Amino acid sequence: MQDNNSKILASGPAGARETVENLVNSLIREVGNAGMGLDDVVALWYGEPDAPTPDFICQAATVSLNQGDTFYTENFGIAELRQALGDYMSALYQRPVDNERVAVTASGMSATNLMQQVLTNPGDNVVVTAPVWPNLIETVRIMGGEPRFAWLQFGNQGWSLDLEQMFDMVDGRTRAMLINSPSNPTGWVMSHDEMREVLDFCRARDIWILSDEVYARMYFKGRAAPSFLEVAEPDDKLVVVNSFSKSWCMTGWRLGWLTAPSSLMPTLEKMIEFHYSCPAHFSQVAGVTAVRDGEGFVTETVARYKQARDLTIDRLQAMPKVRVHRPDGAFYAFFAVDGMTDSLNTCKEILRQTHVGLAPGAAFGPQGEGFIRLCFASTLDRLEDAMDRLEPFLG
Numbered sequence: 529m530q531d532n533n534s535k536i537l538a539s540g541p542a543g544a545r546e547t548v549e550n551l552v553n554s555l556i557r558e559v560g561n562a563g564m565g566l567d568d569v570v571a572l573w574y575g576e577p578d579a580p581t582p583d584f585i586c587q588a589a590t591v592s593l594n595q596g597d598t599f600y601t602e603n604f605g606i607a608e609l610r611q612a613l614g615d616y617m618s619a620l621y622q623r624p625v626d627n628e629r630v631a632v633t634a635s636g637m638s639a640t641n642l643m644q645q646v647l648t649n650p651g652d653n654v655v656v657t658a659p660v661w662p663n664l665i666e667t668v669r670i671m672g673g674e675p676r677f678a679w680l681q682f683g684n685q686g687w688s689l690d691l692e693q694m695f696d697m698v699d700g701r702t703r704a705m706l707i708n709s710p711s712n713p714t715g716w717v718m719s720h721d722e723m724r725e726v727l728d729f730c731r732a733r734d735i736w737i738l739s740d741e742v743y744a745r746m747y748f749k750g751r752a753a754p755s756f757l758e759v760a761e762p763d764d765k766l767v768v769v770n771s772f773s774k775s776w777c778m779t780g781w782r783l784g785w786l787t788a789p790s791s792l793m794p795t796l797e798k799m800i801e802f803h804y805s806c807p808a809h810f811s812q813v814a815g816v817t818a819v820r821d822g823e824g825f826v827t828e829t830v831a832r833y834k835q836a837r838d839l840t841i842d843r844l845q846a847m848p849k850v851r852v853h854r855p856d857g858a859f860y861a862f863f864a865v866d867g868m869t870d871s872l873n874t875c876k877e878i879l880r881q882t883h884v885g886l887a888p889g890a891a892f893g894p895q896g897e898g899f900i901r902l903c904f905a906s907t908l909d910r911l912e913d914a915m916d917r918l919e920p921f922l923g
């Protein structure tokens with residue numbers, strides 16, 4: 529009897545788990561949906577490169593399909609890709625990363641979801657650097673966990689994190705620190721020194737670090753943004769999530785990877801089997817080509833985004849109502865608009881009047897209100913056009 533009652537209490541009106549029914553829709557999508565049917569929209573709302581996947585990567589997938597790579601693969605992904613990723617990270621970070629610690633995943637998003645399933649019990653909490661891409665927060669909520677926001681500060685020198693404040697949020701139910709650097713939406717980048725402090729703190733308290741480094745290569749001050757892989761030991765309680773989506777323009781391929789301590793791999797293997805079993809074989813083959821032959825493409829893309837960033841920031845900084853910093857990483861301008869208290873309706877109004885699609889700051893957590901995110905992974909012409917349209921509104 530008691531069991532039946534608790535089942536009823538745990539479900540929402542549609543009969544799904546209450547926690548899941550209570551998830552809120554993405555406010556970014558809400559603006560996107562408002563743009564359906566509008567012509568001539570400059571869409572800078574989603575975090576997506578505007579260029580298609582380069583030909584040499586697509587061709588690798590075609591060859592793979594033609595040779596019959598249409599079956600399941602190993603849970604952790606094909607050996608060739610794990611090896612390619614181990615080699616890639618070892619070269620990038622100048623420290624050996626064993627391919628046995630690599631699991632290829634069906635996107636960065638599924639890697640993060642998987643990790644929450646692995647770590648978070650109902651009632652546990654996860655301390656998250658914020659403003660933050662909403663999908664990351666929801667992975668904690670889906671498990672019945674509580675996300676605790678460690679807010680970045682928007683000061684004269686750009687975005688910064690108060691580590692002491694973040695550490696103060698930890699209690700006996702904290703399972704992990706979820707850190708996204710380079711950050712979506714702010715472009716903030718955590719330094720090696722800050723990473724070392726977080727690592728020391730987490731080691732002392734036996735807390736996991738989940739480091740979302742999907743923008744590792746979208747970095748304007750060097751070849752790659754600082755990584756926890758450069759400061760941690762292989763057996764630290766650290767999982768680094770990465771993705772093919774941004775670096776190689778492969779959002780639709782649903783391919784990512786994570787790097788974990790060896791002791792966690794048997795658990796991950798089971799979880800992957802029960803989650804998505806393996807990523808698509810031909811996507812993985814394309815991934816091998818991306819990692820092995822795509823360095824020139826990444827370098828060119830980042831150079832293109834750097835110009836795009838500078839154009840966007842220069843134009844925004846000239847608009848009297850806007851306050852913005854030049855981000856060191858990722859591909860977003862996250863700017864404050866003086867006097868704006870409702871970013872969702874402002875984005876809808878901007879869309880209606882100018883046909884420029886932007887993402888409301890409120891989507892990235894409560895302290896994101898007052899800000900708007902613009903994705904500058906676009907051509908200079910489109911960005912100029914967007915800025916010309918926005919100027920009367922934000923000038």
Ligand SMILES: Cc1ncc(COP(=O)(O)O)c(C=O)c1O
Pocket residue numbers: 575635636637638661708711712740742770771772773779783784
């Ligand atoms: C911070 C962050 N993490 C993870 C992802 C997920 O990337 P994907 O699922 O396409 O690999 C994104 C995508 O926008 C992101 O911004």
